[in-house]
Amino acid sequence: KAGVTQTPRYLIKTRGQQVTLSCSPISGHRSVSWYQQTPGQGLQFLFEYFSETQRNKGNFPGRFSGRQFSNSRSEMNVSTLELGDSALYLCASSRTTMFSSYEQYFGPGTRLTVT
Amino acid sequence: QKEVEQDPGPLSVPEGAIVSLNCTYSNSAFQYFMWYRQYSRKGPELLMYTYSSGNKEDGRFTAQVDKSSKYISLFIRDSQPSDSATYLCAMSATGNQFYFGTGTSLTVIP
Numbered sequence: 001k002a003g004v005t006q007t008p009r010y011l012i013k014t015r016g017q018q019v020t021l022s023c024s025p026i027s028g029h030r031s032v033s034w035y036q037q038t039p040g041q042g043l044q045f046l047f048e049y050f051s052e053t054q055r056n057k058g059n060f061p062g063r064f065s066g067r068q069f070s071n072s073r074s075e076m077n078v079s080t081l082e083l084g085d086s087a088l089y090l091c092a093s094s095r096t097t098m099f100s101s102y103e104q105y106f107g108p109g110t111r112l113t114v115t
Numbered sequence: 116q117k118e119v120e121q122d123p124g125p126l127s128v129p130e131g132a133i134v135s136l137n138c139t140y141s142n143s144a145f146q147y148f149m150w151y152r153q154y155s156r157k158g159p160e161l162l163m164y165t166y167s168s169g170n171k172e173d174g175r176f177t178a179q180v181d182k183s184s185k186y187i188s189l190f191i192r193d194s195q196p197s198d199s200a201t202y203l204c205a206m207s208a209t210g211n212q213f214y215f216g217t218g219t220s221l222t223v224i225p
Contacts, residue, residue, distance in 0.1 A: 004158075031211060033211070033212075033213070035215075041217075042203075042215055042216070042217035042218060043159075043203065043205075043215035044215075045212055045213065045214070045215075048211050048212060050211070055211060056209075056211055056212040058212075090158055090159070094211070096210060096211050100210075101147055101166075101207070101209065101210020101211060102164075102210070103149060103161055103164035104149070104161070104205075104213065105161055106151070106158040106159045106160070106161075107158050108157060108158045109157075109158045111156075
């Protein structure tokens with residue numbers, strides 16, 4: 001079974017630009033979560049999507065947004081990039097449903113560098 | 116106070132040693148617990164997943180959850196150099212929004 005895939009793997013952007021990252025979950029998984037990982041703050045929860053609906057949201061500004069498609073693939077967008085947005089962005093998928101919770105599996109991440 | 120506290124280490128042990136990694140938390144509603152291993156510049160790899168209290172064993176790895184003390188542990192028996200990585204604990208009340216520790220860096224010396 002293929003794991004979680006994320007594209008692109010590496011990205012360099014300039015302050016003020018916007019960026020879109022993509023995540024394809026494990027087949028059959030309908031829940032997709034996004035995390036930001038930095039050396040200082042560790043892994044921080046951005047948001048979680050289930051059946052195309054944002055079900056949970058972390059404490060990030062509105063510049064961070066996401067969406068999920070009918071095939072469970074997800075994208076996250078960061079607008080007006082700041083230097084502090086440089087991080088590893090990780091996507092995790094789970095077979096969690098409306099009524100049951102299960103473990104999360106991570107992709108390899110997208111390393112974003114903002115200059 | 117952070118939701119999850121984890122000693123960052125670094126922790127250095129000889130090959131074959133038993134390693135104990137720990138996390139404490141403040142939210143008594145947490146009932147889903149996971150441990151991940153993360154190698155440098157890679158995504159976290161799931162090691163253990165437990166629900167509520169108790170112990171769970173998988174090969175050389177044992178996870179323990181003590182909800183009364185708000186304390187979870189991961190034990191690695193017969194540690195190997197390939198176990199050298201950062202270990203992350205994660206926990207959740209609902210099972211779909213997880214809070215992570217900052218990770219413990221482990222080095223196993225041959």
